[in-house]
Amino acid sequence: xxxxxxxxxxxxxxxxxxxxxxxxxxxxxxxxxxxxxxxxxxxxxxxxxxxxxxxxxxxxxxxxx
Numbered sequence: 001x002x003x004x005x006x007x008x009x010x011x012x013x014x015x016x017x018x019x020x021x022x023x024x025x026x027x028x029x030x031x032x033x034x035x036x037x038x039x040x041x042x043x044x045x046x047x048x049x050x051x052x053x054x055x056x057x058x059x060x061x062x063x064x065x
Contacts, residue, residue, distance in 0.1 A: 002056045002059070
């Protein structure tokens with residue numbers, strides 16, 4: 001599992017880019033339901049939470065290869 005500390009370090013040390021993406025409603029709803037409590041109040045927290053989810057998905061997909 002990806003730790004909050006790891007995501008925070010990644011955010012501090014790496015250049016970030018902004019993406020506008022569209023998600024199927026079911027996935028967007030899942031993200032809203034499974035994100036941290038301050039998800040809707042803090043856009044930085046939302047971005048970090050999405051980074052954490054995507055990093056975990058990337059690692060799992062690499063394990064399958």
